[in-house]
Amino acid sequence: MIRLLPEIESMLLRLLGLHDHARKVFDVRRIRSLSAQLHRLTHEFIHTKSGKDKYSDAYLAYHFPINLMKSWMITRWLQNRFPLCFTGKKTLHVLDIGCGHGAGMFGTYYALKKNHRISLTGIDRSAVVLKACRQIAFLVKKDDSRLRVTLRRHQLDGALLLKTRRKFDVVILANALAEIEQDEVIPKKYIGQIFRYATDDGIVVIIEPASRILSRRLMRLRDSLLQEHTYHILLPCLHERTCPLAAVRKGKEWCHQSRVWQPPHYIQMLNKTLHREIDRLKFSYLVLSKRKYRERSRSDFLVVSNLLKEKGRKRCYLCTPTGRVELVRLDTSRNLQNDDFDRIARGDIITLDDVKRKRQDTWRIEPSSRVSLKPSMPW
Numbered sequence: 329m330i331r332l333l334p335e336i337e338s339m340l341l342r343l344l345g346l347h348d349h350a351r352k353v354f355d356v357r358r359i360r361s362l363s364a365q366l367h368r369l370t371h372e373f374i375h376t377k378s379g380k381d382k383y384s385d386a387y388l389a390y391h392f393p394i395n396l397m398k399s400w401m402i403t404r405w406l407q408n409r410f411p412l413c414f415t416g417k418k419t420l421h422v423l424d425i426g427c428g429h430g431a432g433m434f435g436t437y438y439a440l441k442k443n444h445r446i447s448l449t450g451i452d453r454s455a456v457v458l459k460a461c462r463q464i465a466f467l468v469k470k471d472d473s474r475l476r477v478t479l480r481r482h483q484l485d486g487a488l489l490l491k492t493r494r495k496f497d498v499v500i501l502a503n504a505l506a507e508i509e510q511d512e513v514i515p516k517k518y519i520g521q522i523f524r525y526a527t528d529d530g531i532v533v534i535i536e537p538a539s540r541i542l543s544r545r546l547m548r549l550r551d552s553l554l555q556e557h558t559y560h561i562l563l564p565c566l567h568e569r570t571c572p573l574a575a576v577r578k579g580k581e582w583c584h585q586s587r588v589w590q591p592p593h594y595i596q597m598l599n600k601t602l603h604r605e606i607d608r609l610k611f612s613y614l615v616l617s618k619r620k621y622r623e624r625s626r627s628d629f630l631v632v633s634n635l636l637k638e639k640g641r642k643r644c645y646l647c648t649p650t651g652r653v654e655l656v657r658l659d660t661s662r663n664l665q666n667d668d669f670d671r672i673a674r675g676d677i678i679t680l681d682d683v684k685r686k687r688q689d690t691w692r693i694e695p696s697s698r699v700s701l702k703p704s705m706p707w
């Protein structure tokens with residue numbers, strides 16, 4: 329089960345004054361006040377697309393750890409599937425555009441710090457969130473003298489222009505594109521511009537909220553980029569054909585992640601009056617590169633639905649180069665070779681061997697088929 333990194337949890341409890349260390353209890357009044365702030369933050373954000381400066385502590389308490397874990401998770405998947413993205417680099421330079429409190433870059437840092445020296449650069453237009461980000465950087469650096477953090481206040485314009493002499497190995501836009509560009513279409517030129525800040529073998533990570541509108545916008549960007557043959561999609565897609573989800577169910581499907589996690593106790597307390605679905609990390613994302621890192625495997629597939637349990641059978645949907653495929657297993661076919669199928673979740677990658685292709689869009693797991701979940705994540 330995924331849990332908030334303990335060092336982040338204790339840092340947040342301290343920074344936000346949520347824990348009465350002398351009495352070893354949570355400060356319930358502070359939790360109630362942050363809960364009320366979160367309520368107002370959501371309300372104001374829906375109506376005015378602002379509020380993060382005013383309710384910076386509420387954002388730090390709730391959205392920062394959730395967003396940090398998303399970026400941490402994506403970096404772990406990348407490390408697992410495309411280790412070459414990071415190997416051979418003594419110092420990894422990371423640029424976080426629209427960094428806010430730094431969730432994107434610190435998530436990447438915590439995933440990579442064991443094997444690399446890290447240098448983080450965060451850009452944001454808000455002095456308030458950068459101040460909070462600076463405090464976090466100060467505390468994180470106390471435990472890691474090798475870490476470098478540079479924060480710059482800068483309002484990016486429609487061309488995403490940024491003066492920088494250095495190139496970065498990882499460029500992240502975490503929940504920032506939705507604010508920087510609100511049109512239905514994300515201009516392709518943005519991606520070209522962002523890649524100008526990346527090294528030749530660098531990667532660009534875009535994380536967006538899991539809403540249908542924003543996820544489909546990202547799916548459209550993916551498909552339009554592939555037409556240019558300049559970029560490769562490393563994740564979440566395992567092929568570079570048109571996104572099969574774009575056309576199914578008259579545009580009602582959208583590619584997104586929904587990962588079960590164990591939110592820390594203080595977030596559960598914050599949520600008592602908010603009633604949000606906090607036990608899942610939901611987001612959509614794209615990892616792009618110019619360099620071709622992918623080693624294609626014809627037997628690996630991305631699961632794009634939850635496991636659907638019905639009387640006498642289980643099924644799910646897979647993303648394949650030839651379209652969305654329904655994968656079915658009758659309960660009578662269950663055995664040790666295919667019991668990983670019972671554990672799959674949306675976003676997993678599975679390897680299939682010897683499944684029966686009944687139709688182009690319906691495959692069946694037989695007693696002789698092999699199903700294995702990968703990558704096996706050391707959570």
Ligand SMILES: C[S@@+](CC[C@H](N)C(=O)[O-])C[C@H]1O[C@@H](n2cnc3c(N)ncnc32)[C@H](O)[C@@H]1O
Binds near residue numbers: 392484
């Ligand atoms: C939703 S927050 C995301 C913050 C952080 N990346 C995260 O994932 O928690 C979006 C951030 O983008 C910044 N931002 C939005 N438009 C910007 C622009 N044009 N130039 C610079 N920063 C911008 C905002 O100030 C805000 O901190």
